Amino acid sequence: MAVADDVFASYREYGREQGYDLRWLERRDVWGEGVSPRSRAGVLLQDVDHGLAAEVPDESRNLTGRPRGALPRSGVARVGNYPVRTKADVWLRNGAELYEEAVARQWSSATDIPWQAITSLPDDIERAECQLATFITEIEFVAGDVPGKWIAAITPDYYEPRMFLLSQVMDEARHLDVFRKRALVNGGGLMRRTGNPQVVGAVIDSARDFTEMSARLHISGEGAVLTLFRMGELMAYNDAEKHIYRLCAQDESRHVAFGVMHLQYLGSVETDRREEIQSYLDDAELALVTGASGQNPVARGLPSNAALAILLGGGEANVDDGYNTLLAIRQRQVKEYVQRVRVAGFGERFENGRANPMLEQYVQAH
Template identity: 30%
Template sequence: MAYYAEKDFFEDDELIELVTSILEGNLTLDWYRVDTPRLRAKPADPARGLTYEDCNLGPYGYDAIPEFVRDRYSMAARGSALVAKLPDLGYTINRRSDVWADNVVGLYEEAKARRWAPAVDIPWGELDTAADPLREAAMAQACTLLEEVALVAMEVPSRWVFSINQEFLELKSFLCAQMIDEARHVEACRKRALASGQGLGRASVSAEQALKELLTAETYPEASLGTNLLLGSFVLAMYRALGAVSKTRADRLLGTLSMQDVARSAAYGVAHMRYHLGHQPGKAVALADYLDRSEHTVLGIAGSPEFLEPLVLLAAGSREPGALARGAAFVRRWFTGALEEYLERCAAAGLGDRRERSRLPRLAATLAA
């Protein structure tokens, strides 16, 4: 729905007269006489530059954000002097503990400091795609699946960022950094598949249905829990596995650089849940129920043949039965390790020990048998 300013400024004679007067040297200086604190931000560490932590000063800082934002719904900069008739942007997420995490400022700064460019930071020229066509086909298929995952991981924060109050600007900036991270993964995985000479592989029905379920979470805390903590834990392990089975520096870098990006999302997911439940402990039951309903998506994504079989082949190195057995053993260990890390993150987030409640450990035990 379109919004229209209360006036057509081309037809605002008073504004045009004011502009003309200012350009004649008659300044109003109303902006100079505002009663806002005169504070100066300085870099604590010149090597890092001026960070948001350095700007955490008085009413301008994120420590000053209240639990409930009740009177600031425009795009006015936090701490600035408000005036009449500022437009209401219709924010629907105005409670700090619904979105905040104590580490979000540092994670945003890290996202900028550790940015990388797939076009030039992956040594594409070192790939020898003709040496092992089967391996290249497996890598292309794994990257096809990971591109599907990254596209949805990019869209999840985009669904929520406009609904979140502008007062939480550091958090909103981090969500934008997440989108950039995932756009980078889309690029890297797509280019790796095409660099193989095998082309893109096959889309996964189970993965895409699972991803859509996570994408359509009903609340922001559920979306963050499902995408950052649940999905993020296993995607982090997926990239780690690709790095572990890599034969080239290019593939190792693709895995490790993508890992560092996803690790930020997982770290935010844990800290966000811890902050959320610390301020709203009554939500623990609903979020545990959400995980009960949503953990099956892990099997649809990480357990899809479109990812699992390529990973077995990459770990095996060939289709010889003994090699395939070793590849399958690697994948079982990989899944068990990823699950353990996920359960540890749940506990660290304040969601308790899910080993008895979750169906994932029973699945892992069955696979290991």
């Protein structure tokens, strides 16, 4: 609440008489420019951030942790030597909106899943559920750890993507815990970790550039998992499992949207990096058609692949039917990947022969 000018002036005068330096009390140039809450959504970052606070520099020299829009102060020590301080490297349109959505849609694995709906299942189905849940727990760990390492690398001037990544880490912790609970809640237990010789997530984790990490994690890895979660109805045996897949898919769609929107921004402002981005997509496609990344639960050769076939087929006796459904899921993964890359502005690879030929067969044949 703003005080009247004469009251403000008298306070300041009183302070000076007492020997205090009250220059910090000077009013900012945005004084009096408040915002009203939206009727249902309340006060949102994208609304409240206006004027100076909304001015995002193309390059940031803010190494002192100064909040964007606050006045600098001389003599303050540097608190970070942020490697990510070029806007194009990390920015996306609507980052604040995505963050607000993440906050508004948090859920609890303890109370938002109707766990009581899980009853005794045939042994082969329960073991398959537990194997799949074990593998997903493993990849969710990577999905939290990797963006987590980048948060403190980003200058506070780009706080929107920073805070979105913080929300993603919370989401991934919840995914990790909900699948851990599923493995243990019905007496099955955690099963074998992946037998793939490659450490799960190693390629994503070795990325030295934020956009490289985002392309490998948000678009490639999480894109494939999102498609699988969206088809959760096919592999769920009760309402609890349906809820798990539905709620996780809701979160994953935000993570994938972050990657798509970031790639879209970077590709439009730094055209000299487009070829580099295409090379990340080359890798993403190789992983998609061969399972080379070791992080796609649907990929051949992983324990989760066989578990999925049992769940989708309805038991070990019908595993062949399950593998047919898995093929349909892989096809859908490819279709959704193509759609995301088009939205991100890199669709020319599907027209000019750059895309992986095996991928093109999927796209054209289905």
